[in-house]
Amino acid sequence: MVFEKYAQYYDLLYQEKDYQGESNYVMSLLSKFKPEAEKLLEFGSGSGIHARILANAGFKVYGIEKSQQMIDLGEVSNAEIDNKENFSIKKGDCTNTYIDNDFDAVISLFHVFSYQTSDDSVIGMLKNAYRQLKKGGVLIFDFWYAPxxxxxxxxxxxxxxxxxxxxxxxxxxxxxxxxxxxxxxxxxxxxxxxxxxxxxxxxxxxxxRAFNINEIVQFAKECGFVLLLSEEWITGNQPCDQTWGVCSILQKK
Ligand SMILES: C[S@@+](CC[C@H](N)C(=O)[O-])C[C@H]1O[C@@H](n2cnc3c(N)ncnc32)[C@H](O)[C@@H]1O
The missing domain is CATH 2.20.25.110 (S-adenosyl-L-methionine-dependent methyltransferases)
Incomplete structure (x- = not known):
């Protein structure tokens, strides 16, 4: 299993990661594509830093994370930004774990999508997002861009x-x-x-797993979504052969 023993060192390994800047970027996408969003579901929330920042910004956030070690790490190392009222987390697999069916947005950040290496798990993740989103709700995720x-x-x-x-x-x-x-x-x-x-x-x-945009379009279509946008993670630039991380936004039809 990945993210087991290794998990306890995760926040130290990524101490330089700009979680606040990334959360601001996600909030800017939400205000553009789902301005009324209040209730968010995060797939692969890890140690829960984005989720806690978003919870402290006023969103109601629910996480699904399959590694108990990552959940436990988050409770300890991110205690000072915890927000029990607005953030809760459930241990489970984001390809099949259910929480509710009225989310405004599902987010999945830092390559969680690329950890879904089979077509079945990609489709499972998208269908699981679909059934928990309101109509018109959005799925925001980043992935390794194959080119x-x-x-x-x-x-x-x-x-x-x-x-x-x-x-x-x-x-x-x-x-x-x-x-x-x-x-x-x-x-x-x-x-x-x-x-x-x-x-x-x-x-x-x-x-x-790395993906091409046309694969994202096909998977989205198969699961009832339309692709609204694909851009370079954070910068918003057009993806090119130097863009390792691409962010896509899908909308539930
Ligand atoms: C690189 S970490 C990212 C964690 C967090 N999103 C962040 O930005 O720090 C990938 C996380 O995705 C989780 N993950 C991968 N596949 C998953 C799945 N199918 N269901 C739930 N969690 C998953 C892993 O356990 C791990 O915590």
């Missing part, structure tokens, strides 16, 4: 982060299957206790 993934090419990457207690070195080694648009990212993570020097190691493989 850029195969132009830039996944490469071996090393990331180093630390806090007062531990230092982490994470090696990400990709194994690619271009015909299937699949990249297996093998993460080898070394955690060093800074006071005693003891080093532990965690290995996890994350299998990611």
């Amino acid at each position: 850029a993934v195969w132009t830039i090419g996944p490469t071996l990457k090393v990331k180093r982060v630390q806090n007062d207690e531990i230092s982490i070195t994470r090696i990400a080694e990709p194994k690619c299957s271009k015909p299937k648009n699949i990249v297996e990212v093998n993460y080898q993570t070394f955690i060093k206790n800074r006071s005693c020097g003891k080093i532990s190691e965690i290995k996890e493989t994350h299998v990611m």
Whole structure:
């Protein structure tokens, strides 16, 4: 299972990620495409940082997350921005977990869509969003954009982060299957206790799928959505072969 042992280090590994800026971007998309939105469902909410920022901005937010470790991490490391009145989370798979049928928007952020590697799981996720959205509701999600993934090419990457207690070195080694648009990212993570020097190691493989826009259009159509927009995540630029992360917005017909 992914996001198990590795999960406890997630917020430290992504401490530089601009969750506030990303949440502002999502709010700008909501105000453009669903200005009356109040009730949001987040698929793959992880440690719940976007969800808590949106809850604190006044949205009623429900998360669905399949890793209990990610949910637990969020309770501890994001306690200072918690909002029990406006944010709750249910453990489950976003391809089939049901909460309610009156959401204004479903959001799914930071490549959760690309973790759905089979056609069945992509369709499951879209159909599960469809049945929980109000008519006219929107689904906002980002994914790995195939033209850029195969132009830039996944490469071996090393990331180093630390806090007062531990230092982490994470090696990400990709194994690619271009015909299937699949990249297996093998993460080898070394955690060093800074006071005693003891080093532990965690290995996890994350299998990611890259998509073309025409596939998104086909999947959307099959599940009762229309594609409103695809743009570069955050910048809003036209996707090109250098755009690794694309954001699409679908609307329930
Ligand atoms: C890269 S993390 C992103 C977490 C969070 N959205 C963020 O931006 O920090 C991907 C998350 O998606 C979750 N996930 C992937 N597939 C899922 C599924 N089918 N159902 C529920 N959660 C899923 C993983 O457990 C993980 O927490």
